[in-house]
Amino acid sequence: MAAEAINLRYVDEVWIIPCGDRTDKNVGAPAKDRLLMTNLLIDDFFPKDFPVKVNDIEIKNGKTIPTYDLMKQLIQDPENKECDFFFIVGSELLETMRSWDNGKELANEVKFIIFIRQGYVLTEVFLPKSYIIVHTTFVASSSTDIRNRIFALRNFGVLDIKQPGLQKRVSSDQNQSFAKMYEFDIEQAPLRTIPVDDDADDEDSISDERKELERLYLGVYGVVPISVIKHIRDNNLYVMEKSSK
Numbered sequence: 001m002a003a004e005a006i007n008l009r010y011v012d013e014v015w016i017i018p019c020g021d022r023t024d025k026n027v028g029a030p031a032k033d034r035l036l037m038t039n040l041l042i043d044d045f046f047p048k049d050f051p052v053k054v055n056d057i058e059i060k061n062g063k064t065i066p067t068y069d070l071m072k073q074l075i076q077d078p079e080n081k082e083c084d085f086f087f088i089v090g091s092e093l094l095e096t097m098r099s100w101d102n103g104k105e106l107a108n109e110v111k112f113i114i115f116i117r118q119g120y121v122l123t124e125v126f127l128p129k130s131y132i133i134v135h136t137t138f139v140a141s142s143s144t145d146i147r148n149r150i151f152a153l154r155n156f157g158v159l160d161i162k163q164p165g166l167q168k169r170v171s172s173d174q175n176q177s178f179a180k181m182y183e184f185d186i187e188q189a190p191l192r193t194i195p196v197d198d199d200a201d202d203e204d205s206i207s208d209e210r211k212e213l214e215r216l217y218l219g220v221y222g223v224v225p226i227s228v229i230k231h232i233r234d235n236n237l238y239v240m241e242k243s244s245k
Contacts, residue, residue, distance in 0.1 A: 001088055001090070001115050002014040002016065002052050002088070002222065003046075003050075003052065003221050003222020003223070004115075004134075004222060004223070005088055005113060005134075006050075006051060006052070006221075007219050007220065007221065007222065007223075008134070009210075010086070010113055010132060010134070011086060011088075011113070012051060012210070013051040013052070013053060014051065014052045014053070014088070015053050015054075015055040016038060016042065016052065016053070016054050016055070017054075017055045017056075017057060017058055017070070018031070018034045018035050018038045018054070018056070018058060018059060019031075019034075019058050019064040019065075020058035020059055020061050020062055020063045020064040020065065021062060021063045021064065022063075022064050023063065023064075031058075031059045031062075032059065034059075035054070035056055035059045038054050039054050042054055046221075047216075047217075047221075047226065049213070049216075050213070050217065050221060051213070057070070057073070057074075058070070066100065066101035066102060067087070067100060067101075067106055068100070068101065068102035068103070068105050068106040068109075068110070069101070069102065071085060071087055071106065071110045072109075084111075085110075085111065086110075086111045086112060086113045086132075087106075087110050087111070087112050087113070088112075088113045088115070089112060089113070089114055089115070090114075090115050090117045090120075091114050091115065091116045091117045091120050091122045092117045092120040094114070094122065094126040094127065094128070095126050097126070097128075098126075106128070107128040107129060108128070108129045109129075110128070110130070111130045111131070111194055112128045112130065112131040112132070113131070113132050113134060114127075114131055114132065114133050114134065115134045116133065116134065116135055124189040127189060129193065130193050130194050131192060131193055131194065132191075132192040132194055133191050133192060146220055146223060146224065147238065149218070149219050149220055150218045150219065150220060150232065150238050151238045153214060153215070153218055153219050154218070154238050154239050155238075155239060155240045157211075216229075216233075217229055218232065218233075
């Protein structure tokens with residue numbers, strides 16, 4: 001979800017926050033070890049310039065910080081005054097979220113990016129107030145979907161980030177669902193309640209740094225291994241042949 005939220009331009013950067021010491025359950029490893037393992041994971045999986053970072057705010061706190069309190073702390077921190085925060089979550093957590101500490105406040109005051117999880121039916125009653133629904137994590141997308149995204153970026157300089165089959169998935173009979181279809185039974189709820197930035201899809205408004213990131217990783221990092229991405233670039237694959245005319 002971290003890489004795909006960046007690939008789809010929902011966010012500029014993702015912070016992964018290992019939880020502090022838990023009093024409600026045994027997580028099997030001390031906080032310092034979980035922080036170390038998270039850093040190792042990020043260092044091994046993501047290139048140095050890919051904007052997925054580890055934030056140790058909970059580890060420094062000693063014990064875990066309830067999600068609502070954590071989000072409010074991040075939002076209110078003067079060092080983050082230029083940031084617009086979203087809580088990225090899988091749809092399977094929404095049903096129980098309001099039972100968390102200050103869960104109702106979390107649902108009403110924090111912006112969400114919701115990735116639909118296969119096998120979990122998302123119903124309108126569990127949606128937070130401010131949200132964006134992502135109908136596919138793209139991991140389950142076909143090779144054609146992945147190839148089209150790469151092809152559009154390499155040849156036209158834009159990302160093909162349309163969510164494939166969206167209308168079919170939303171409107172089709174659940175009893176006739178196909179293997180990759182995510183369960184989704186919202187009839188009237190909007191797909192998002194957070195207004196769309198009018199310049200969000202304007203390629204001229206995308207920073208040079210962001211364009212370079214997409215050029216390097218073809219908009220598919222986290223889905224396609226870096227070795228394959230490098231091979232595509234090095235061998236100039238998925239590029240249209242120039243007309244001889």
